[in-house]
Amino acid sequence: MIINGTEKDFPEGITVAKLLEELSLDPNKVVVEVDQQIVPKDEYRQKKLSSTAAVELISFVGGG
Amino acid sequence: MQIYVNEKALTIKEGQTLHDLKEEIKKDADVLVYNGFITKENPILQENDRVVLIKKGEMPSMEEMEAMLLSRHTPGVHEKVKNFSVGIAGLGGLGSNAAMSLARIGIGKLLLVDFDVVEPSNLNRQQYFIRHIGMKKTEALKDLIQECNPFVEVETIDTFLDESNMAEIFKDVDIIMEAFDNAVSKALLTNTVLTKMKDKKLVAASGMAGFFSGNSITARKAGKNFFLIGDGVNEARPGQGLMAPRVSIAANQQANTVLRIILEEEGE
Numbered sequence: 001m002i003i004n005g006t007e008k009d010f011p012e013g014i015t016v017a018k019l020l021e022e023l024s025l026d027p028n029k030v031v032v033e034v035d036q037q038i039v040p041k042d043e044y045r046q047k048k049l050s051s052t053a054a055v056e057l058i059s060f061v062g063g064g
Numbered sequence: 065m066q067i068y069v070n071e072k073a074l075t076i077k078e079g080q081t082l083h084d085l086k087e088e089i090k091k092d093a094d095v096l097v098y099n100g101f102i103t104k105e106n107p108i109l110q111e112n113d114r115v116v117l118i119k120k121g122e123m124p125s126m127e128e129m130e131a132m133l134l135s136r137h138t139p140g141v142h143e144k145v146k147n148f149s150v151g152i153a154g155l156g157g158l159g160s161n162a163a164m165s166l167a168r169i170g171i172g173k174l175l176l177v178d179f180d181v182v183e184p185s186n187l188n189r190q191q192y193f194i195r196h197i198g199m200k201k202t203e204a205l206k207d208l209i210q211e212c213n214p215f216v217e218v219e220t221i222d223t224f225l226d227e228s229n230m231a232e233i234f235k236d237v238d239i240i241m242e243a244f245d246n247a248v249s250k251a252l253l254t255n256t257v258l259t260k261m262k263d264k265k266l267v268a269a270s271g272m273a274g275f276f277s278g279n280s281i282t283a284r285k286a287g288k289n290f291f292l293i294g295d296g297v298n299e300a301r302p303g304q305g306l307m308a309p310r311v312s313i314a315a316n317q318q319a320n321t322v323l324r325i326i327l328e329e330e331g332e
Binding site: 060 | 154156157158159243244245246247248250251252254255258259268269270271272273286287292294296297298299300301306311314
């Protein structure tokens with residue numbers, strides 16, 4: 001699948017929650033877009049990703 | 065032929081120059097703003113030219129004030145900017161600085177939301193002054209806006225924004241600015257707007273701590289209605305603080321993005 005424009009190898013059907021865990025990203029600090037649709041936070045555990053999915057992950061950092 | 069003097073329509077004869085107009089209307093004016101630019105030249109006036117005549121040191125009447133405050137704008141900008149409302153979530157380094165820039169450009173309405181009071185450690189990057197310490201940020205910022213552009217409508221809400229109230233509070237504004245300090249609130253507001261308030265434009269910021277190059281703080285279009293400002297990586301943490309220069313760059317990238325959205329210049 002494509003993550004932030006770069007091809008990455010993850011198993012077919014991996015959930016968004018598992019992907020975030022693999023990438024060490026805090027699910028409370030991200031915005032997840034899959035094939036140009038924002039995934040609501042309460043769907044991270046159910047939403048499975050195909051091997052051709054285009055995933056955009058925006059990870060917020062503190063400060064303002 | 066019609067021109068605008070201090071934003072009021074005026075009919076003049078063909079061939080009149082800027083100095084002819086000054087002699088006729090305000091002999092003692094020493095700042096001549098011609099179509100948004102202070103000029104020493106004496107151009108022949110053209111249809112729809114905009115002229116503002118100012119005498120340095122003189123306090124204008126409230127009727128003349130608004131035109132004078134905005135006389136350096138590119139002509140035509142103010143009419144558009146005045147029709148927009150912006151909701152600002154968080155009035156710290158990002159929100160207070162962005163709000164002041166939006167007030168200076170004559171935004172129609174600002175909805176300012178924060179729960180906190182001004183304390184001394186805010187003053188290294190936020191717009192507040194010593195005299196504001198202990199005041200609600202909403203009240204302090206309203207006071208500052210009043211002092212630099214009283215023609216901006218300001219509404220304040222003194223509350224902690226969370227999942228239960230965000231959508232309701234910002235339902236009537238045109239553009240929402242995410243200006244929180246903490247990453248969880250930033251992500252929460254962004255997810256809420258992008259999934260539940262799909263008609264709103266959102267301008268968020270992430271990554272402006274430290275003293276890295278200001279050039280790394282960019283503004284990009286990250287979705288149809290989503291604009292993201294910042295370097296994306298430099299978080300506030302022990303050993304890496306937040307300071308006025310980079311925080312103000314990010315805040316003003318946010319304010320400029322709002323202006324570009326209003327003027328339909330946002331691009332891709």
